[in-house]
Amino acid sequence: MNENSQPDVARTVLTGEDIERVLTRVAFEIIEANKGTEDLVLLGIPSRGYPLAQRLARRIAASAPTQLDPASLVGQLDITMYRDDLRHTTTRTPAPTRLPAGGIDGKVVVLVDDVLYSGRTIRAALDALSDWGRPRIVRLAVLVDRGHRELPIRADHVGKNLPTAKSEKVRVHLAEVDSSNEVVIEASA
Amino acid sequence: MTYLIRQASVLGGERADVLISDGKIAEIGTIPAAEGATVIDAAGMVLLPGLVDPHTHLREPGREDAETVETGSKAAAKGGYTAVHAMANSTPVADTAGVVEQVYELGRKAGWVDVRPVGAVTVGLGGAQLSEIGAMADSRAKVRMFSDDGICVSDPLLMRRALEYVKAFDGVIAQHAQEPRLTEGAQMNEGEVSAVLGMAGWPAVAEESIIARDVLLAEHVGARLHVCHVSTAGSVEIIRWAKARGIQVTAEVTPHHLLLTDELVKTFDPVFKVNPPLRREEDVLALRAGVADGTIDVIGTDHAPHPSEAKDCEWGAAAMGMTGLETALSIVQHTLVETGLLSWADVARITSQTPAKIGSLSDQGRPIAVGEPANLTLVDPAARWIVDPYAMATKGRNSPFAGMELPGAVHATFYHGHATVLDGALASPRVAND
Amino acid sequence: MKHLLSTADLSRAEAIAILDIAEEMRETGTREVKKLPALRGRTVVNLFFEDSTRTRISFEAAAKRLSADVINFSAKGSSVSKGESLKDTAQTLLAIGADAVVIRHPDSGAPARLAATDWIGLPIVNAGDGTHEHPTQALLDAFTLRRQLALREGVSPAGRGLDGLKVAIVGDVLHSRVARSNLWLLNTLGASVTMVAPPTLLPVGASAWPCTISYNLDEVIASGVDAVMMLRVQGERMRDAFFPNPREYSRYWGLDDTRLKALEANGDETLILHPGPMNRGLEISSAAADSPRSMVLEQVTNGVAVRMASLYMLLSGDLI
Numbered sequence: 001m002n003e004n005s006q007p008d009v010a011r012t013v014l015t016g017e018d019i020e021r022v023l024t025r026v027a028f029e030i031i032e033a034n035k036g037t038e039d040l041v042l043l044g045i046p047s048r049g050y051p052l053a054q055r056l057a058r059r060i061a062a063s064a065p066t067q068l069d070p071a072s073l074v075g076q077l078d079i080t081m082y083r084d085d086l087r088h089t090t091t092r093t094p095a096p097t098r099l100p101a102g103g104i105d106g107k108v109v110v111l112v113d114d115v116l117y118s119g120r121t122i123r124a125a126l127d128a129l130s131d132w133g134r135p136r137i138v139r140l141a142v143l144v145d146r147g148h149r150e151l152p153i154r155a156d157h158v159g160k161n162l163p164t165a166k167s168e169k170v171r172v173h174l175a176e177v178d179s180s181n182e183v184v185i186e187a188s189a
Numbered sequence: 190m191t192y193l194i195r196q197a198s199v200l201g202g203e204r205a206d207v208l209i210s211d212g213k214i215a216e217i218g219t220i221p222a223a224e225g226a227t228v229i230d231a232a233g234m235v236l237l238p239g240l241v242d243p244h245t246h247l248r249e250p251g252r253e254d255a256e257t258v259e260t261g262s263k264a265a266a267k268g269g270y271t272a273v274h275a276m277a278n279s280t281p282v283a284d285t286a287g288v289v290e291q292v293y294e295l296g297r298k299a300g301w302v303d304v305r306p307v308g309a310v311t312v313g314l315g316g317a318q319l320s321e322i323g324a325m326a327d328s329r330a331k332v333r334m335f336s337d338d339g340i341c342v343s344d345p346l347l348m349r350r351a352l353e354y355v356k357a358f359d360g361v362i363a364q365h366a367q368e369p370r371l372t373e374g375a376q377m378n379e380g381e382v383s384a385v386l387g388m389a390g391w392p393a394v395a396e397e398s399i400i401a402r403d404v405l406l407a408e409h410v411g412a413r414l415h416v417c418h419v420s421t422a423g424s425v426e427i428i429r430w431a432k433a434r435g436i437q438v439t440a441e442v443t444p445h446h447l448l449l450t451d452e453l454v455k456t457f458d459p460v461f462k463v464n465p466p467l468r469r470e471e472d473v474l475a476l477r478a479g480v481a482d483g484t485i486d487v488i489g490t491d492h493a494p495h496p497s498e499a500k501d502c503e504w505g506a507a508a509m510g511m512t513g514l515e516t517a518l519s520i521v522q523h524t525l526v527e528t529g530l531l532s533w534a535d536v537a538r539i540t541s542q543t544p545a546k547i548g549s550l551s552d553q554g555r556p557i558a559v560g561e562p563a564n565l566t567l568v569d570p571a572a573r574w575i576v577d578p579y580a581m582a583t584k585g586r587n588s589p590f591a592g593m594e595l596p597g598a599v600h601a602t603f604y605h606g607h608a609t610v611l612d613g614a615l616a617s618p619r620v621a622n623d
Numbered sequence: 624m625k626h627l628l629s630t631a632d633l634s635r636a637e638a639i640a641i642l643d644i645a646e647e648m649r650e651t652g653t654r655e656v657k658k659l660p661a662l663r664g665r666t667v668v669n670l671f672f673e674d675s676t677r678t679r680i681s682f683e684a685a686a687k688r689l690s691a692d693v694i695n696f697s698a699k700g701s702s703v704s705k706g707e708s709l710k711d712t713a714q715t716l717l718a719i720g721a722d723a724v725v726i727r728h729p730d731s732g733a734p735a736r737l738a739a740t741d742w743i744g745l746p747i748v749n750a751g752d753g754t755h756e757h758p759t760q761a762l763l764d765a766f767t768l769r770r771q772l773a774l775r776e777g778v779s780p781a782g783r784g785l786d787g788l789k790v791a792i793v794g795d796v797l798h799s800r801v802a803r804s805n806l807w808l809l810n811t812l813g814a815s816v817t818m819v820a821p822p823t824l825l826p827v828g829a830s831a832w833p834c835t836i837s838y839n840l841d842e843v844i845a846s847g848v849d850a851v852m853m854l855r856v857q858g859e860r861m862r863d864a865f866f867p868n869p870r871e872y873s874r875y876w877g878l879d880d881t882r883l884k885a886l887e888a889n890g891d892e893t894l895i896l897h898p899g900p901m902n903r904g905l906e907i908s909s910a911a912a913d914s915p916r917s918m919v920l921e922q923v924t925n926g927v928a929v930r931m932a933s934l935y936m937l938l939s940g941d942l943i
Contacts, residue, residue: 457732
């Protein structure tokens with residue numbers, strides 16, 4: 001490393017505790033928008049949307065008036081095959097899609113992802129979803145909205161709006177897949 | 190023209206000046222000057238008798254798109270040759286006096302090397318009926334070597350008759366040893382590589398069983414047998430045994446079988462497709478040892494030019510054969526001289542003297558001595574060159590050595606005293622005196 | 624991965640990656656909407672110089688489930704029978720706008736040649752070349768074995784090899800591209816292979832292969848194997864004197880009812896595989912082909928998934 005180069009400047013914007021607090025708020029927003037937990041399905045987009053969906057499902061189940069198994073609310077929706085950049089990047093290995101036992105037909109599906117950026121992932125998720133069934137309503141919950149949309153897509157539930165420069169990278173770390181819980185911004189020096 | 194070759198190492202031995210005049214070697218020794226002579230500084234170079242190829246495919250008549258007598262004999266001159274035996278598998282087949290005289294005349298008119306037609310053993314290479322062997326021997330082409338090369342004379346009775354018949358004029362049968370039933374559909378050497386590649390195998394025994402049969406036939410009828418392109422260790426063993434028994438058998442090996450192995454087939458590049466096929470490393474080493482101990486008598490190029498479309502295709506559809514005239518001497522130097530197996534005098538024997546004897550060519554393969562016909566090749570053993578098929582005189586681009594760096598370059602070739610090659614480039618053909 | 628020509632070219636990681644992707648692809652086949660948009664707008668050419676309806680429709684289904692356009696080019700009745708070369712045919716396909724070529728050819732090495740030359744610069748999938756290789760068949764066989772073992776153990780097949788598995792490949796090994804591709808892949812994945820065949824139907828040089836060779840099917844079955852892979856025996860082999868007659872072949876090297884009982888008597892759960900099409904009564908009895916151990920139809924289903932995975936990997940960049 002020569003003396004002119006600097007390591008990327010990493011700045012923590014959400015701590016583990018912040019993430020917990022934000023998810024609790026989002027869980028309540030989802031229940032409120034749905035007027036309860038009926039017909040609710042949370043579908044996480046791999047790899048970090050899925051653990052977020054699980055965390056939200058636990059909170060939602062806990063607040064339900066009747067006994068509710070969080071596993072019955074949550075699933076995973078793989079979008080690899082629906083991406084519009086397959087020819088331009090390295091090959092991505094698809095992940096399994098797992099839907100809750102009740103399926104998604106006629107349900108209120110909340111797509112869950114970690115970061116909303118260009119909107120292309122969500123576009124792919126909407127396409128993927130329609131191949132699995134016909135939900136009554138589809139909503140979108142994200143932990144972080146960093147802006148720079150390239151498609152007419154917006155989130156219904158946002159954990160934190162985070163103004164960023166395009167050159168910056170937003171990294172979400174979740175204990176389920178990473179070693180820590182935090183959201184950091186890396187500015188390429 | 191008069192040429193004074195200065196300080197050449199004659200047959201790799203002592204240095205001498207050699208004066209060529211009126212088509213003959215006029216003087217050898219220390220020659221201060223010669224009036225009107227073109228002087229060639231040959232310090233560091235080796236002077237050999239002009240090379241004689243017992244096995245060339247010139248393709249004319251019939252496949253002039255692949256090669257003509259003219260382009261093939263130019264390639265021969267460039268490779269240091271002063272005589273080639275043109276194989277009989279042209280279209281029409283060289284099975285009559287008319288065809289062999291045509292090829293002979295084309296060679297004479299081209300003027301680069303002696304073109305000695307080989308006559309077909311059987312009509313149309315059909316393996317059924319002897320061709321007009323006597324008429325070809327009596328023709329102006331004076332054919333002495335007969336071969337169905339490309340196809341084996343597999344009928345034992347027909348082979349016996351052919352061996353017997355050519356005794357009348359001291360002819361020789363050059364056999365392409367390949368048992369046909371054992372090689373139906375064969376694509377490559379049968380062994381570990383063919384097992385992996387899933388290609389129909391050409392087993393060594395298909396060659397060896399025919400050679401074993403033929404040497405016994407030659408012994409029985411007291412005739413001369415020449416075995417073309419020996420390719421296996423087992424064949425070397427059998428010929429060694431036959432020679433020890435006193436059988437009149439001579440054997441030939443190609444340059445490519447002295448260097449390349451069937452591992453190359455893994456590329457699926459048809460430039461490596463040849464008949465007999467490239468064999469194993471053990472075979473290559475046995476062939477070299479066979480040349481070194483005299484079991485194998487001569488180098489035959491089996492020069493087999495093909496048009497590009499015959500090789501720019503998948504393996505199964507490709508033609509068999511490789512070019513060889515312009516690389517032969519370099520491969521001999523690389524595989525036999527630089528490995529310490531042969532001296533340059535041995536090289537003269539296997540590339541010139543013995544092939545001339547087998548083909549009964551009276552003015553080729555002669556000693557380098559005053560009064561002898563000046564069929565000579567001057568080779569620069571220190572030179573190195575990278576094989577470029579597109580820089581060759583042959584029409585064929587199918588050299589398996591393409592891209593390889595090889596030692597030794599032909600600096601000059603003298604054909605009856607006329608320089609067909611000078612400074613490593615084609616000079617001019619010799620104008621025949623009618 | 625640029626081409627899929629031979630299983631010998633695949634590393635363990637690459638092979639497992641293909642099998643893992645195929646698992647996801649197979650799930651798609653169980654959905655109501657079986658199509659994925661991954662290869663939308665791309666054109667896959669099935670270039671078949673040899674009749675093989677089964678392999679062609681499997682590749683066709685695979686490409687179509689990935690939303691690729693498929694052009695089927697069969698040598699019969701085409702310009703190939705008028706003497707057009709492989710080179711010209713391939714370049715014609717390039718000019719038409721193909722993005723990948725799936726090739727079946729009677730000559731060993733033809734797909735490798737197509738990949739190695741500058742004729743076309745497209746990804747090539749070997750769908751069977753002569754008696755050389757048939758890599759997607761080996762991949763679907765490995766996929767089938769891996770999936771069955773995982774189901775039996777109640778675990779996910781993802782990420783696993785075939786370590787310790789004992790597989791017998793039985794029949795016309797000499798002329799079998801399936802046997803060769805399976806040999807390399809099974810070894811790469813950690814399985815051990817026994818080739819069982821009459822000596823006339825084993826290539827000279829097979830002794831150097833990473834497998835055990837046996838002439839006795841009963842001994843191999845008695846020694847206990849996890850799977851037997853029966854190879855198709857073609858009728859013309861009899862005419863060429865590879866064996867005396869079908870009855871004798873069947874008696875010594877066929878998976879007949881007696882041997883099926885021997886498998887059952889062993890008590891273990893030996894699987895039966897066959898690449899198809901089967902010669903019932905020759906290399907395999909109807910009872911064996913239709914037994915619960917038989918994976919024949921499962922292999923067909925899995926073939927589509929493995930070919931989807933292969934096309935996806937070739938047409939979407941580099942995984943490893």
